[in-house]
Amino acid sequence: MTETWRVVDVEYPDDPFMNMAVEEAIPRAVGEGAAPSTVRFWHNSNTIVLGCFQSAQLEVNFDACKETGTEVVRRFTGGGAVYHDAGNLNYAISLRKGHPLVPGSDLQEVFRKLSEGSVQGLRKLGVSAEFQPINDISVDGKKVSGAAGSVKWGSVFHHGCILVASDLAILGRVLNVPKAKLADKHVASVQKRVTTIRDELHRNIRTREVSDSIVQGIQDSYNVHLEKGNLTGREMSLAKELYQSKYSRDAWNLEGLFEPLEVRTVASS
Amino acid sequence: MLAADYKGPGGKLVRIRLTEDRGLIRQIKITGDFFLIPEESLPKLEKMLEDAPIREKELRLLVDRFFRGTEAQSLGITPDDLVKAILETKQETTA
Numbered sequence: 001m002t003e004t005w006r007v008v009d010v011e012y013p014d015d016p017f018m019n020m021a022v023e024e025a026i027p028r029a030v031g032e033g034a035a036p037s038t039v040r041f042w043h044n045s046n047t048i049v050l051g052c053f054q055s056a057q058l059e060v061n062f063d064a065c066k067e068t069g070t071e072v073v074r075r076f077t078g079g080g081a082v083y084h085d086a087g088n089l090n091y092a093i094s095l096r097k098g099h100p101l102v103p104g105s106d107l108q109e110v111f112r113k114l115s116e117g118s119v120q121g122l123r124k125l126g127v128s129a130e131f132q133p134i135n136d137i138s139v140d141g142k143k144v145s146g147a148a149g150s151v152k153w154g155s156v157f158h159h160g161c162i163l164v165a166s167d168l169a170i171l172g173r174v175l176n177v178p179k180a181k182l183a184d185k186h187v188a189s190v191q192k193r194v195t196t197i198r199d200e201l202h203r204n205i206r207t208r209e210v211s212d213s214i215v216q217g218i219q220d221s222y223n224v225h226l227e228k229g230n231l232t233g234r235e236m237s238l239a240k241e242l243y244q245s246k247y248s249r250d251a252w253n254l255e256g257l258f259e260p261l262e263v264r265t266v267a268s269s
Numbered sequence: 270m271l272a273a274d275y276k277g278p279g280g281k282l283v284r285i286r287l288t289e290d291r292g293l294i295r296q297i298k299i300t301g302d303f304f305l306i307p308e309e310s311l312p313k314l315e316k317m318l319e320d321a322p323i324r325e326k327e328l329r330l331l332v333d334r335f336f337r338g339t340e341a342q343s344l345g346i347t348p349d350d351l352v353k354a355i356l357e358t359k360q361e362t363t364a
Contacts, residue, residue, distance in 0.1 A: 052308050053299070055284065055298070058284060058300065076308065078302070078305060078345075079302055080281075080302030105342065107306060107342060107344045134344060135304075148304070150306055151306055152308075178284070179274070256300075258308070258309050258312055
């Protein structure tokens with residue numbers, strides 16, 4: 001029988017901190033059995049999203065952030081900094097740990113498997129996308145999407161952002177790119193290493209068209225049926241608590257202090 | 270402050286910033302775009318490295334002990350990359 005997954009588009013485009021709180025609340029609830037397997041699509045306005053191990057001080061050009069009105073938020077997964085704007089589509093997949101699609105806890109396997117739906121979705125649009133280990137989707141060697149993920153709280157979690165029609169000029173300004181990283185990839189700037197769906201298709205395209213195509217890609221790749229749904233009460237209360245205790249705080253976003261802010265598990269509301 | 274940015278072939282970037290006192294690590298901050306599960310285990314590794322001499326043999330023992338003890342899973346960096354990154358702080362200095 002075809003498994004049914006929930007697809008939610010709960011988003012706070014002008015509140016990247018709440019967006020990130022929801023991003024963590026969903027896999028926690030899925031791991032508790034309080035929510036079904038879920039795909040989420042969402043957007044941020046100008047925001048740098050740091051990987052959980054990154055130094056804001058080293059990675060972020062704060063002057064450029066101030067000039068461009070760019071916020072800085074830290075996610076709970078590893079990987080590198082990404083720049084989000086309205087032309088950037090974020091997707092997240094939360095499954096219970098042990099789900100037959102990714103039964104193990106090997107993170108490389110999680111990325112490989114859970115990128116497939118997006119790769120298929122992009123191909124349906126006519127983009128020759130392919131998964132590129134460790135965690136990218138690329139088109140002719142240029143990165144169009146990066147993913148991150150974790151196995152925790154009883155869940156398998158994978159999220160990625162897809163450059164649909166993003167402003168790559170701002171991206172290149174707000175993030176400092178370390179020399180060691182460029183040396184390895186043999187190119188001189190962020191803009192040259194990345195591309196957008198718009199540039200690949202040579203036409204204007206909305207993120208909605210891309211997410212619709214990814215829904216198809218996910219259904220085809222994993223033989224599941226996606227059904228529109230909302231967040232549960234448990235997810236909303238978790239999100240509010242995570243917002244208060246973690247994602248609205250500089251100690252987490254800028255300093256990346258792990259332990260003191262780890263959310264306590266509240267009783268179901 | 271001693272600093273090194275290290276990237277193994279095909280791997281992720283590890284950025285080490287540490288203060289040293291007579292050849293021993295006083296404080297160390299490991300940052301970068303790698304993956305490590307559980308994420309909360311990284312401060313444990315930093316703590317384990319405090320007071321360690323910046324020498325390959327001792328560092329390797331500690332890093333291996335961390336991975337064995339925590340059963341942490343890394344992606345994009347190996348224990349060897351971590352050791353090399355820390356050793357590299359002796360080669361370059363930044364403000």
